[in-house]
Amino acid sequence: MAKPKARRKAAWEEMMKQSIYEAAVSVIKAHGLEGLRMDRVAQAAEVATGTLYIYFKDKEDLLNYVIENLVEPLLHSLIEIRDSRLTPLDKLEAYFRLSFQVWYGQEDLITIIVTTPTLPSAVKIGGYSDLEVHRSISGIIAEIIEEGVRSGVFRSCPSLRAAYLIHGGVSTLIKAKAGGYDPSRDIELDVADCLALFLPGLLNPGAE
Amino acid sequence: MAKPKARRKAAWEEMMKQSIYEAAVSVIKAHGLEGLRMDRVAQAAEVATGTLYIYFKDKEDLLNYVIENLVEPLLHSLIEIRDSRLTPLDKLEAYFRLSFQVWYGQEDLITIIVTTPTLPSAVKIGGYSDLEVHRSISGIIAEIIEEGVRSGVFRSCPSLRAAYLIHGGVSTLIKAKAGGYDPSRDIELDVADCLALFLPGLLNPGAE
């Protein structure tokens, strides 16, 4: 319809950002986060360094975009899980499974990113624009827990706090595995272990 | 006794290292890990830049020292706990308490350090010389869990994996609190929450 030119332009811009994003990812994979240099990204993206600054304000802006792109799928899937018709308990299981699936798919990169402190403080993501990544995820998990509490399946507890403990545990385990402590990559085993550890502490003992 | 001169020298050297260490800590607190610059450290320590290099080979050497000094007390206390006569269950509780105590004492800094991936590769600490910090801690917790399993209090489980989940959860929670999500600093409440979440999943249901 209207403004096809503007639409084309927007599409092009998105393509360029994606292209640069992929280049950045490849650079991080090859050189680590410290090795993320704008000239390397430009070379990997087959554009000039100056071009990067057309699509991203500065390095931090690019890094934010990278992180968003990495976390977004996880976050979206997690939201889908939260909003699904599964029982809270199944949602939790689905979260565990999702986590391991996603991590295993991007092990090297995610490990690097997630472990990073430099994460220019406030990472902006979708509707969770002013929350940090961890907080975003933990927040959703907390909502699942709350639902479980309301439905009586889970015992009453400080949900966000529990969510942090759970999500922190899971991501640390994944980092440790990525770091080499445990070569096994059996998702179902991982999920089972998580359930075994966390569920008893969540379930409502008074429930049948 | 013998060589009092050498002893005095060693003491002085230790003092200087501590002084520089403290300066480095203050710099990190003020400017973050990225802001750790040798000139800033020198200024904070009220010495010349060159002086830093008398006591530390280079920046990395200094950073290592900082990290060791931060983690060592925690690690030592943890080892004491492990080797104490407490029951495994009480040891776990002691670990939770210790964690929150230590963190709360150094909140800002520890948050920065622990989150760092750059941990110049292998941080050497005590008997855990070739393990990374996280792994060191998790390893000790795993030993506590194993003891509990042997004594029948805890159910059989992959101890190191459980340890990662627990320690990861705790440290992430602390980071989150340091990050501002929860202003409360009630250690006993924190400990109780951790016990409530993790204990049920650890305890042996077959035990009396």
Add this chain to the structure above:
Amino acid sequence: MAKPKARRKAAWEEMMKQSIYEAAVSVIKAHGLEGLRMDRVAQAAEVATGTLYIYFKDKEDLLNYVIENLVEPLLHSLIEIRDSRLTPLDKLEAYFRLSFQVWYGQEDLITIIVTTPTLPSAVKIGGYSDLEVHRSISGIIAEIIEEGVRSGVFRSCPSLRAAYLIHGGVSTLIKAKAGGYDPSRDIELDVADCLALFLPGLLNPGAE
């Protein structure tokens, strides 16, 4: 023909290198070899320091370039002499003349450079890539001597050794003159003196 862009770029690069080279030469003339500092070169070349590193890997790389550029003309001319149709005796005379001509043209600088031991190890020049400068020159002179020996004009002698003695003598004399011992700059006189000293020892007494 093709790739005029690449050609322009290469030409530009060559110009920049030359420009920086000249700046380096001026800095050396003004401050000596020890005074060759990258910031000074940058200032003399009217570029930023960073720019130097676009065209030269590091300071050593630049110094190598400087030396090559100074010695190359001498070496090329010497090779031309060697390959010319002159008699060995005339070639020797031509070598003497060339030496004084070149030196007199760049007295100050060449004096500094040639005296340098730091000559970053192996200076690579033309076909003499793995020989040091002195050796390169002496090698060519030795070839001239050998030709003279074969043709019967010169007596049989260890040619390279003789070449070193001759070239060493000449360059030392020049350095001495550059150092101020003798203000005269009469090339023909210099040449005559050299011939008078060295020729009798080289000529074959048995020849007519």
Add this chain to the structure above:
Amino acid sequence: MAKPKARRKAAWEEMMKQSIYEAAVSVIKAHGLEGLRMDRVAQAAEVATGTLYIYFKDKEDLLNYVIENLVEPLLHSLIEIRDSRLTPLDKLEAYFRLSFQVWYGQEDLITIIVTTPTLPSAVKIGGYSDLEVHRSISGIIAEIIEEGVRSGVFRSCPSLRAAYLIHGGVSTLIKAKAGGYDPSRDIELDVADCLALFLPGLLNPGAE
């Protein structure tokens, strides 16, 4: 007699200078001229760095002392030769022999020193205080030549210029050998070659 205290002091000072000198030499041998650092010298001399500055004004002063100490024996022997009752021709031969002897005895070090440009310009030596080393030696050789000219053995020639050519040739040959071009260390052969090359050009053809 008088002032035994002052005499003792002077002797002590000389001892210290010698000791430091030897330390400096060992450092140069081990690390090259560039590696001559005051702390290394102090360590090698088993004194504190500050002590060096009691006996030498600064690094340059020390370096000068080192060079003097190295060259002095050569210079003294050369003077002895000059003042001996040998014929000029034999003196020249003695000079050649002396050169190779001395060099061969200190090859590594002398090579380093002599090749150096940094030789803080004016090296002060004994009666030749304001002449450079090369000039000092060449000056003596020139005197020998002049004596030969006066006695009719040598042809008339610019003696200092000839001396530079001769001494420059010899020292360059030695450097080349030290640099590895020729592993032979047969002094008599070297001397013979030098005589063969230089004598004919020096001898008076009119002499019987």
Add this chain to the structure above:
DNA sequence: TATGAATGAGCCTTCATTCAT
């Protein structure tokens, strides 16, 4: 819009020299 050469502030490290003990 794309280019990529140029920029230059920034930062680590060295080492000759000093001076309080």
Add this chain to the structure above:
DNA sequence: CATGAATGAAGGCTCATTCAT
């Protein structure tokens, strides 16, 4: 005199960002 820890100016190199084409 002797000490040696402290000094701090100096200098090489990096890399995010800009801007003329």
